[in-house]
Amino acid sequence: VRFHYGHPDVFDRLFHLTRGGVSKASRVINLSEDIFAGFSSTLREGNVTHHEYIQVGKGRDVGLNQISMFEAKIANGNGEQTLSRDIYRLGHRFDFFRMLSCYFTTVGFYFSTLVTVLTVYVFLYGRLYLVLSGLEQELSQEPAIRDNKPLQVALASQSFVQIGFLMALPMLMEIGLERGFRTALSEFILMQLQLAPVFFTFSLGTKTHYYGRTLLHGGAKYRPTGRGFVVFHAKFAENYRLYSRSHFVKGIEMMILLIVYQICGHTYRSTVAYVLITASLWFMVGTWLFAPFLFNPSGFEWQKIVDDWTDWNKWINNRGGIGVPSEKSWESWWEEEQEHLQYSGKRGIIAEILLALRFFIYQYGLVYHLHVTRKTKSFLVYGASWLVIVLILFVMKTVSVGRRKFSASYQLVFRLIKGLIFLTFVSILVILVTLAHMTIQDIIVCIFIFMPTGWGML
Template structure:
């Protein structure tokens, strides 16, 4: 048997001549090649390519520049000066990585691109300047940096390429260089152009990739070794400037959850009413001032301070103040608060379950309208579900505390969280081009319904079917460890505790504390699940051959549910508020059951009820979709909303292009009739 031999090859493509009949280009086989031990790709694609390409390079300096970067001619004249830095000692050692600043040139496309440009500029200038000196914890961010080729060639290459763990391959190059006695510096007299993401979805994918990469860094040996080898102050600097920033962000959002669940416990137990009637608390003016200032900080205004400092240093502080005011008018706090949710979700999920993966953003220069289904797929778990949970907690807190609580106290306590909820639920539509244009809304709804109702299966992509997307969305749980699964289940129990607190505040259960009441509430939930199971089985058994029978069964079930609901409302000791509270109590409970079923998928599949779980999940997705779509569709009725959004969030050229496309496109009916003619 002949043994296959595998090579890593450098190939040159030669374009065909104009009058040639050959294919578009021909390949010259093997300019250089290196024998490999086998066919497997061991690591992530990008760092694998970098470590492969370093073999075919020459010289002593190596710049691994990205494709979305642009090296200006005037900057190229400074390269000789930069390379001379390799011969100078910076501190006690000569540098092994020469850091460069970046010039973000995509800031004028839209407000989001402007925010990202300012944020990135502040990081690659005053941020990295501080990291390099005096903190000495600058590693490698992006790819304009110049490597000492000989140093890194003999120390594992310019990137670590292990699958998943080295998703953020660039910073691991800095870790590796520092751990092996290298020295990373920063030189701001030379810069390289860089194109940043300009649309919300692109930005969110990039933020998700970075957050996942930081999660993997947190469990990597590199950070562990750096922490053990640095002195105390350098160790703290390293923590704060790498995984510490993301961990602090995670704690910020977790604090909101703990705060709301704690306030809910106080209001449901009656402690808050007693405390509010206490003079020492009721008349505590310093406490009210502290709550007000806390809300102001949480809105996110102070997140812009580093950007103001950078703009002030480069353009003057009058311009910095002007740009700061314009950023607030263009809803910068909304964008930064939304990004907070992206970082928290992906960092936390990676810490719990692992499974980080590369997310291609495309880095396209064109801003385009994202369909409702696209936004739902991207933000459902990271923002929408969490936003609705917080909204329900705020509503319950308001319902049971409004009798004794003042308006000012309620606003001071909850305004920042309401702002967080509104941002997480509606920012994707607010920053979406033509997000409030009526015809786009109609098309989005049609596309959403088609996506929700399409069946999944082998070969059906998540973009085509809700079932395929839903199965893929919790794939990370299948590869999670036992501790991750247990933690996921423990987190889901919060919904059952929440239900327990609400059940005893119904008008007909308020005077009893018997545990039997809580048990009866579970019987109601089981009855609802049984009805859904009957509908699911009926769909499979009768929907094709006995469609009329199936529709009659569905109609009877619906009418019986409505009649039971009307009967309950008509009873003298049951109020309309009780019905609202029951809905607010049972909806989160069902979601908690779904989360546990997904975490225990192998057991649920073996039990034969995975189809019922999927049916329940589809129902929840429809409800969430309606909650999000209804306000957007309502605003789309008013033409000035779309006009205002376009002029406020996008540059003049893009706004004019949108208006021209509407004029040329015309109404959908006119276009279809003209095509028929």
């Protein structure tokens, strides 16, 4: 099942005009005009053929940012295809084998990618629930569960075979059949040295984010990628704008989940299964957080880092306004990032709210795992944690407004107030450490409580 071979520039005009044409009354659907033209032709019992009259070399995206923007555009287009009636009608009218081919060659790859990342989230949040609710500690006292060696061996072998061997086998077989086994093995080793797993894991996050967002809210749009000369250093602010919502926030969220499990969990910590499973998840976290800098020319050169930091500070401190582009101001960028919510339906908004509620799980569970509150299970503890969060947010907002209004005229007074606030917080921390026996682990856990709660409120 091939619905198009590149851009469908040549149509059988008479065939399509007498069968309703191929135009769609939607600017969004016409973003993926080539595949929708193929859908229309196939639904009208037409054929899509390939005629190669002349072969020319075509410019390809070679920079990570260009590739990511292109993949975002394709993922958006596949999201629109998933929601379209064309795919629905094709799925109902094809025979079983063409239906499978249609699924695999269109939306299936992106749907499988989305399910893969959702499985990681379900696994991590399931572990978080077991740890924070105390179920894991109860289950670990059962000998039948604690000493289940066959299950541990099965999990270890499954993760090793599935993650390591089966993912690479189809590629090795394909290159082996075409060019010989020795070439296939050398190509495979070369790919590992070129950090291909890092690139493809990062690409997984790009596809998942934009495909999932289009499913929830719609709003696919054209993203100009360009095919220029790309061996230049991309600034940190540019990388932050591109990958903040799609990779960095999700990577930090997974990192917090893994660290919380490491702090509060106790079972399977020394087993091979636990090491293999968490190693792959840590690899995913590291890839989503650091791949843009690994594939960025001069990404770790000290002078470039200093320049990038200065540029990012300038960008984050510019409040912007009407007509200010997102490259100049964080506020304009933030409004662009939230633009899809303005045109979303009620179902999309409700789904977004329900998904955001997961960030409040950390606070509700972790607040009872502090050394200060471990002896009590009262609901007042949870209420007090909300009071502390509201107080911190109020102080931060007051300082922000004060800096904007009074820092120029009353600079000395404003600095004195900031110093007093800082000393107050340090005094409270010292009192908690001295009298309530608060530990460093408690302070780290408090940070993990505050960050996700802030994301949830945003």
